[in-house]
Amino acid sequence: MGYPESVLADDEQVVLHRHPHVKRLIGPIMALLLATAFAGFVSGFVNSTAWDPNAKNVVFGVIWAIWLVIVGWLALWPFLTWLTTHFVITDRRVMFRHGLLTRSGIDIALTRINSVEFVHGFIDRMLRTGTLIIESASQEPLEFYDVPRVEQVHALLYHEVFDNPSVAG
Template structure:
């Protein structure tokens, strides 16, 4: 893992390729054994072996050669596939989000804001232990499917990544100076509404309804200028406007400061 401008980049171990190749080889071996056993059993039960024409035996040998050559070709293709998969798999842990790049035929770039992360799991299965690798699964709000949105397999030391992600999450969600004395004041009911609204949307995985575009235009700022003044990528502002990104308290406070409004005015509470 390398560090550059407060971001951490890394790739997965080549042991992941060997692990997946072993799994496929075992599955193909079982299939080959079952098919061969069933074929030979059926052939010898149909008629005694000494009555089988010699031509048939040649065809059987040829069939086995083709059958096992096909299996060998599959293993080679699997090896090439996972070699390319490992080569193309990279991840970046930045100050605002995690970026995971992977894919061979279809290149995928998954951007995960820290505000959407709900849990980090480290998996070490039977085959993982054989090759001393781990899988990090990052569960996010609103994600669906068997494989989580944040999926990083084939890691030799996953605890470094877990530590870096948690450090960034703590930094990202820290309350800025000047705001501490306002958070829990009973009279700040609008602010309390903002907190409950954000938390409910994070839990339900729904999109936020924002007023950021209107407030930005009222302040005569472009999206790029707002992103620069707040100190986040333009993509983060776009996600906020689209309602795809649940902001941290610190980020919402910085945006409210730049567009000169109350923090609760950034969102349409419904």
């Protein structure tokens, strides 16, 4: 899913666009699988009973309505939140946008960036993700969590900020 071109200034080019690492979706996927397995098990149990067919249909409706609420809350909402979270580096700025119903974001001009760091623990190193920390001239350092291939992003951002003569000068 590309970042919308309408938010870019004239002649501004996207250098990098990332969503958070897919590790954020492990919990929602597990919730989907467990809720589906549990709903299927309970439906199989209800189907094997000698209840009236209309009563079974009501119970099936309740089971799958509860399943729909659980999956919507614990799986679909986190997925849509992940999908609508963007970390974008252009040739002029770093942009972070997130939120599904209420959007929020921050832009940092490359000329205002003082330092760029990354942090990742053992598991994050195995998954090739981590936290990118950007310190700008006027704010506390900003931390962006679960950035995929954080070392490459760090190197790319460092290059854009400190090696690019149009930014560094």
